[in-house]
Amino acid sequence: MNSWQYSESIESEKIVNIEKKYGNFIDGKFVTPKSKQYIDTISPSTEKILSSISIGNQQDVDYAVVSAKEGLKKWSKTAPSERAKYLFKLARLIQERSREFAVLESLDGGKPIKESRDFDLPQVAQNFFYYAGWADKLDIAWGNEKYKPYGVVGQIIPWNFPLLMLSWKVAPALATGNTVVLKPAETTPLTALLFAELCEEVGLPDGVFNLVTGDGSTGSHLVNHKDIKKIAFTGSTGVGKYIQKSLAGRDVGLTLELGGKAANIVYSDAALDEAVEGVVNGIFFNQGHVCCAGSRLLVQEDIEEKFIKKLEKRMQTLNVGNPLDKNTDVGAINSKDQLDKIEKLVNEGIADGGDLYQIECELPKNGFWFKPSLFTSVQANYKIATEEIFGPVLTTLTFRTPEEAVEIANNTEYGLSAGIWTEKGSKILWTADRLEAGVIWANTFNKFDPASPFGGYKESGFGREGGRHGLLSYLKVSS
Amino acid sequence: MSSKTSFENTVIDWSSTIDMIDNVRIDELGVKERTSSLATRSIKRDSKLEGLNKIVSMCDLTTLEGEDTEGKIAQMSSKAMTPDPSDTNVPNAAAVCVYPSLVSTAKNIVRDSNVKVASVSSYFPSGQAPLESKIADTQFAINEGADEIDIVINRKAFFEGDFRKVYDEIVSLKEICGDIDLKTILEVGELETYENIKKASLIALSAGSDFIKTSTGKIYSGASREACLVMARAVREFADSGYGVKGIKVAGGIRDSKDAIRYLVIINEELGTEWLTPEYFRFGASSLLDDVLKQIKKIKTNSYQSSYYFPRG
Numbered sequence: 001m002n003s004w005q006y007s008e009s010i011e012s013e014k015i016v017n018i019e020k021k022y023g024n025f026i027d028g029k030f031v032t033p034k035s036k037q038y039i040d041t042i043s044p045s046t047e048k049i050l051s052s053i054s055i056g057n058q059q060d061v062d063y064a065v066v067s068a069k070e071g072l073k074k075w076s077k078t079a080p081s082e083r084a085k086y087l088f089k090l091a092r093l094i095q096e097r098s099r100e101f102a103v104l105e106s107l108d109g110g111k112p113i114k115e116s117r118d119f120d121l122p123q124v125a126q127n128f129f130y131y132a133g134w135a136d137k138l139d140i141a142w143g144n145e146k147y148k149p150y151g152v153v154g155q156i157i158p159w160n161f162p163l164l165m166l167s168w169k170v171a172p173a174l175a176t177g178n179t180v181v182l183k184p185a186e187t188t189p190l191t192a193l194l195f196a197e198l199c200e201e202v203g204l205p206d207g208v209f210n211l212v213t214g215d216g217s218t219g220s221h222l223v224n225h226k227d228i229k230k231i232a233f234t235g236s237t238g239v240g241k242y243i244q245k246s247l248a249g250r251d252v253g254l255t256l257e258l259g260g261k262a263a264n265i266v267y268s269d270a271a272l273d274e275a276v277e278g279v280v281n282g283i284f285f286n287q288g289h290v291c292c293a294g295s296r297l298l299v300q301e302d303i304e305e306k307f308i309k310k311l312e313k314r315m316q317t318l319n320v321g322n323p324l325d326k327n328t329d330v331g332a333i334n335s336k337d338q339l340d341k342i343e344k345l346v347n348e349g350i351a352d353g354g355d356l357y358q359i360e361c362e363l364p365k366n367g368f369w370f371k372p373s374l375f376t377s378v379q380a381n382y383k384i385a386t387e388e389i390f391g392p393v394l395t396t397l398t399f400r401t402p403e404e405a406v407e408i409a410n411n412t413e414y415g416l417s418a419g420i421w422t423e424k425g426s427k428i429l430w431t432a433d434r435l436e437a438g439v440i441w442a443n444t445f446n447k448f449d450p451a452s453p454f455g456g457y458k459e460s461g462f463g464r465e466g467g468r469h470g471l472l473s474y475l476k477v478s479s
Numbered sequence: 480m481s482s483k484t485s486f487e488n489t490v491i492d493w494s495s496t497i498d499m500i501d502n503v504r505i506d507e508l509g510v511k512e513r514t515s516s517l518a519t520r521s522i523k524r525d526s527k528l529e530g531l532n533k534i535v536s537m538c539d540l541t542t543l544e545g546e547d548t549e550g551k552i553a554q555m556s557s558k559a560m561t562p563d564p565s566d567t568n569v570p571n572a573a574a575v576c577v578y579p580s581l582v583s584t585a586k587n588i589v590r591d592s593n594v595k596v597a598s599v600s601s602y603f604p605s606g607q608a609p610l611e612s613k614i615a616d617t618q619f620a621i622n623e624g625a626d627e628i629d630i631v632i633n634r635k636a637f638f639e640g641d642f643r644k645v646y647d648e649i650v651s652l653k654e655i656c657g658d659i660d661l662k663t664i665l666e667v668g669e670l671e672t673y674e675n676i677k678k679a680s681l682i683a684l685s686a687g688s689d690f691i692k693t694s695t696g697k698i699y700s701g702a703s704r705e706a707c708l709v710m711a712r713a714v715r716e717f718a719d720s721g722y723g724v725k726g727i728k729v730a731g732g733i734r735d736s737k738d739a740i741r742y743l744v745i746i747n748e749e750l751g752t753e754w755l756t757p758e759y760f761r762f763g764a765s766s767l768l769d770d771v772l773k774q775i776k777k778i779k780t781n782s783y784q785s786s787y788y789f790p791r792g
Contacts, residue, residue, distance in 0.1 A: 271505050
């Protein structure tokens, strides 16, 4: 047979310089952790150890918060236009070094280089540019209402879009005049550590941005620290609930961006080939490690067979493998823990009676991998139809009428995002009006813009990131 | 892959055709997004050389000018047979594409080779002529020895909403072609919208065309990768419906290897690798071939060579 396979086209790792061991970034410099405890961060596509990072303890967090308090003295007196300059500088430096960041992100997290290069990094830079622009316009953002920054803000970010989530949090926090203590996820700390180097390079005043690496225990110290005025968290609903409980009764601001189980509704009058692309992008983008992933396909019953056939054929063309290969569409699962979780849920789906389709492909020997998967014959009460899998697994449900589509779509504890596919404009509006989701895409999916607020309803969290609304996550009403 | 079928089995009846056309729904942004995403494929080393060789073998070396002479056609036909005399691993082009009056000249040169002679007909490029004239034009080209016929659809009828007439004309022309491959030019630059392109594709395929072709190369706007994607999906839908496996020819404005490889990627990923043969995919081009030959040399010798190292076409 005349097959035309693409030869490997690997983005070079040589561009990144990874230290053997990292400390925390506090008071404008890298410091040795007081905990003296370290954990390896590995590449999920090879299981190779990349570096050792510190697990921050109570003392480390204390140090960082004290530094942020000190930093606030200077930062709060820095003119807004000066704050903007630092953010613009950071944005430009990120652009300049975006290839380095992209390679690091793919190495440490397992996502395809084409995504870190073409999606994550451009978005990261845009976020800094966008919020840099707001820094000196806060007085006119809400008419006569006056707002002030919280002060010292604790930010805990996830492993699926490490640097992008950093930018969603750090850029608006600094623009609004807060100082930050950030804790990245323990499996993906490297881009945040490189970002800290950039803060040093642009001469950001000491203590304005502080970074403490670590695991859940470090995050817990941060949440429970008495001098933290606000916590912004992106991650699982379970941890989000724990944080909210911990903060109950304290005067600490909180925004949560949690899980999702988004419905991607395909009506029979949709442009089906484009809908297939959107559904594929909705669930296999970043291996499905996306809180707003379109993980529930709701397809109108009369086109189910045709649509699933098209979808399976399209899925088979996905290239799964080395994240640094420029032709890779689906990379590695972020960690062993996550892989176990996906496998467990998928096995339960099979046991419940779901039909599983997986593409035929060879998976690398080392590393954590899961084949792009599609469940059909799924009932609404199966776990795979209700629980967030956070992996490359799509669950199909069918509906007969628009009413029913909306009912099924809303029949979830989550409410982060949704997709609507139809060529009929009035049907898009009718459906969007009735969906309980923070972000609704029509005839597209996973589109982001720094100017557009992002956030959830129900157990997907509260507060918004992005846009003018995103500023409010870091401001409170002035007395 | 099924082999090409006889005329009776090739034409799909009008009511089935209408069903397909009525169901055409395309999202413009989705098409553009997919096309630009496929353009980021990184084709290197072995896969690049393989792709470039495929492109040579898929080339319909073309000249369609008022100034064409027997001498020019002979030169081009000869080049099609041996595009790079210094490298016997480079395949021959698929065909030469000429006006009907020059078919016999071309045929005389390529006679003993694999290179086919394609003739445009049906009052190329406008198609503004009565059906009888188009039939006579086509019949003449066939009598002269054409192995393949490239016709244009009746855009006048298409824009007037008379899809049936577009279809009927192609059916009539396919009928006189018989086993000779019929390539039907949609002129995507005039059709403009992706829905029009898909509708015209389905009409042309139903009416028995063996290939659908993007452009005449005679207007301001030629082939586009987006149009190719839409046409590929029409071909896929046609095949999935059990109506037969058809080919695509992209022509008009494809001048360099990088662009041509991107077309290959579209076909490879939207239709599948089995479409990547001259039987199902062609490039209509005049200057593309030289750039591809240079790239092949570059890969093999690691140096770029000037145009004068390659024979004129």
